[in-house]
Amino acid sequence: MARYKIIHGHYTCSYNGSDIGTTRSGFRIRERIHTEPILVDEGGDVPIDSINRGTEYAIEVLDGMEYGKLKAAMLASTGSNSAVGQGMAQIGTLQTANAKTLILAPASGNSAGNASITYTAAYAIVEGDVDIPLSLHVKTGAMTFICYPDPTVSTNASANAITESGSAE
Numbered sequence: 001m002a003r004y005k006i007i008h009g010h011y012t013c014s015y016n017g018s019d020i021g022t023t024r025s026g027f028r029i030r031e032r033i034h035t036e037p038i039l040v041d042e043g044g045d046v047p048i049d050s051i052n053r054g055t056e057y058a059i060e061v062l063d064g065m066e067y068g069k070l071k072a073a074m075l076a077s078t079g080s081n082s083a084v085g086q087g088m089a090q091i092g093t094l095q096t097a098n099a100k101t102l103i104l105a106p107a108s109g110n111s112a113g114n115a116s117i118t119y120t121a122a123y124a125i126v127e128g129d130v131d132i133p134l135s136l137h138v139k140t141g142a143m144t145f146i147c148y149p150d151p152t153v154s155t156n157a158s159a160n161a162i163t164e165s166g167s168a169e
Contacts, residue, residue, distance in 0.1 A: 010107040013061060015124070016100035018073040021066040021140060022107055029119075029162060030058040030144075057147040057161040059102060059121060065143040073100070074126065096148050099123040106166075117166040121147035 011023045033055050037047035102124035106116055124145040147161040 010064075011104045012107045013065065014101075014103045014105075015070060015073045015145075018069060020070045020073055021061075021064045023061055023064045023104070025062040025064075027059055027061045027104060030060055032056040032058070057121075058127060058144055059104065059119070059124065059147060059162065060142070060144045061104075062142055064140055067139045067141065070126070070143065095125050095146070096123050096151070099125040099148055102145050102147070117164050119162060119164050121145060121162050122150040122152075122160070123148035 011027065013020050013023065034053040035050035036053050038049040038051065039045070040048055100123075102121040103118065104120075105118040124147050127144040127146045150160040150163075153160045
């Protein structure tokens, strides 16, 4: 994946093949490096070094996600009950078994010259809570997706969590 390309304009988002909204303020890709601290008696509780244990990837959509559409796409992917208050968790399953494809593509009419890159996470799952406001206000907002590596592409655990296609002009 090429790093830090400048993206302008709105992007459409789909999850499990369903439209879940259009960004207004863009999105970001988060890379969280996990380490294991090395402690020695002389250092006390302060690590003297650390061991790289891998990188976790996420896509953070800053706004524009339509919670109702997202919840429907999540329920369709897990086959869970859609009633309010009914859990969707499939206890004991791997997250990759519940993960679905997240695609962020330039919205039609996007006038930004370099917004021709489409981002795909083949194994994405919503991170944390899904709060669906039950009010008269617009039910859109931010959402973060954890992106797992695609095991069908590589045995390298850090490979292909997020891929991009297209080009920056």
